[in-house]
Amino acid sequence: MGDLGALFLRAVFVENMPLTYFLGLCTFLALSRRTGTAFGLGLAVIFVMGLTVPLNQMIYGAVLAPGAWAWAGMPEVDLSYLALLTFIGTVAASVQLIEMLLERFLPAVQASFGAFLPLLTVHCAILGGNLFMVERSYDLAQAAVYGIGSGTGFAIAVVMLGAIRTRLAYADLPGGLRGLGIAFVLSGMMSLGFSAFAQMAAQ
Amino acid sequence: MAAAEGLWGTLTAPLIRQNPVTLQILGICSALAVTTSLDTALTMATALTVVIVCAAGVISLIRAHIPAAIRLIVQIIVVASMVIVVDQFLQAFFFELSQRLSVFVSLIATNCIVLGRTESFARANPPLRSMVDALGSGLGYGLVLVVIGATRELFGAGRLLGIQLLPLAEEGGWFTPLGLMLLAPSAFFLLGGLVWAMRSLWPEQVEDTEFSPHEIASQD
Numbered sequence: 001m002g003d004l005g006a007l008f009l010r011a012v013f014v015e016n017m018p019l020t021y022f023l024g025l026c027t028f029l030a031l032s033r034r035t036g037t038a039f040g041l042g043l044a045v046i047f048v049m050g051l052t053v054p055l056n057q058m059i060y061g062a063v064l065a066p067g068a069w070a071w072a073g074m075p076e077v078d079l080s081y082l083a084l085l086t087f088i089g090t091v092a093a094s095v096q097l098i099e100m101l102l103e104r105f106l107p108a109v110q111a112s113f114g115a116f117l118p119l120l121t122v123h124c125a126i127l128g129g130n131l132f133m134v135e136r137s138y139d140l141a142q143a144a145v146y147g148i149g150s151g152t153g154f155a156i157a158v159v160m161l162g163a164i165r166t167r168l169a170y171a172d173l174p175g176g177l178r179g180l181g182i183a184f185v186l187s188g189m190m191s192l193g194f195s196a197f198a199q200m201a202a203q
Numbered sequence: 204m205a206a207a208e209g210l211w212g213t214l215t216a217p218l219i220r221q222n223p224v225t226l227q228i229l230g231i232c233s234a235l236a237v238t239t240s241l242d243t244a245l246t247m248a249t250a251l252t253v254v255i256v257c258a259a260g261v262i263s264l265i266r267a268h269i270p271a272a273i274r275l276i277v278q279i280i281v282v283a284s285m286v287i288v289v290d291q292f293l294q295a296f297f298f299e300l301s302q303r304l305s306v307f308v309s310l311i312a313t314n315c316i317v318l319g320r321t322e323s324f325a326r327a328n329p330p331l332r333s334m335v336d337a338l339g340s341g342l343g344y345g346l347v348l349v350v351i352g353a354t355r356e357l358f359g360a361g362r363l364l365g366i367q368l369l370p371l372a373e374e375g376g377w378f379t380p381l382g383l384m385l386l387a388p389s390a391f392f393l394l395g396g397l398v399w400a401m402r403s404l405w406p407e408q409v410e411d412t413e414f415s416p417h418e419i420a421s422q423d
Contacts, residue, residue: 019387020387022236022387023236023310025235026229029231081287084283084312088279121279122279122313122318127309132306174399176398176401177398180398181396181398181399181402182395187391188391188392188395
């Protein structure tokens with residue numbers, strides 16, 4: 001259990017998706033103008049990552065990994081190059097499914113983050129999380145913890161950036177820095193803060 | 204002549220003035236992660252350009268046959284197949300580089316620039332024009348990558364493409380490497396500065412103030 005807890009903290013802080021791996025930056029910057037939007041996006045990412053990473057771990061282990069077809073007498077078959085296509089398909093299908101289920105059973109939740117779900121089909125953080133899961137060969141429990149952890153990391157970062165950017169309304173910025181420019185500088189400072197976690201983990 | 208000029212304009216517009224990274228906030232996910240050194244930045248820029256040009260060509264060729272309802276799925280599949288080809292090629296011939304790029308080559312599949320060009324341009328234009336447009340976007344992306352990659356490698360390690368240009372202090376020279384340049388935050392700062400510089404040169408790109416304090420007060 002201790003290992004899983006450490007993995008969770010590691011995924012949230014040390015290997016923060018947007019701030020240390022630069023994944024999911026498109027939505028990170030585009031949807032963090034207000035805290036409310038950022039919060040909805042964060043929830044949606046946690047949800048989709050928590051679902052698709054373990055799901056893809058099972059699919060990869062059962063069908064795509066080298067040697068997965070040994071039981072059928074074909075131990076030399078290696079389909080791992082299809083991982084990318086499969087993962088995109090799984091993510092797109094899960095997103096669609098979640099959207100339909102929410103609309104049917106939980107309209108209140110749908111109203112809070114449903115609008116962001118279609119965007120997550122081509123979200124770098126989610127696909128990146130799935131690919132990291134393969135690269136580091138996590139088992140099912142680790143994959144689930146890692147998925148929820150890195151989703152949470154994304155959510156924390158995007159809500160923080162949203163809160164800071166709302167405050168920026170009171171700042172008198174030079175024209176060229178307004179909007180995208182200052183968002184980059186802010187992310188840089190947050191990233192600087194998060195690299196402190198990396199130092200803590202190293203010790 | 205007009206057609207040729209049109210093509211030239213399509214090619215050069217995204218290089219600086221309509222740059223996909225700094226103006227449209229597209230494709231930054233990978234733009235920052237692979238720029239710790241110039242050679243990874245160059246590889247990534249080439250890989251993306253190849254993928255985007257091929258994908259735009261293919262989608263433009265079959266554009267009349269794609270049903271509108273499933274066009275995104277078709278586009279993603281075409282792009283992802285191209286990415287797999289490029290990824291396998293890199294693993295076969297440049298194994299060490301592909302190890303350093305890790306998952307980021309695969310992530311070209313979700314790069315917003317690629318999908319943005321196929322969705323907004325290749326779907327409605329003939330193959331040659333789409334491919335030129337895609338080449339322009341790819342090169343514009345590559346330009347930003349190369350600028351940031353070169354800056355980070357030069358000031359972070361005193362090297363360019365692995366060749367020591369600035370003599371290091373610990374080896375008797377005068378240059379002390381800036382460790383920050385090799386860490387994540389510097390990429391954000393550099394890109395922020397680049398955006399600022401470009402928007403100061405072309406003031407029409409400046410964004411409006413996002414909202415006024417009064418608006419927030421009334422929202423709560």
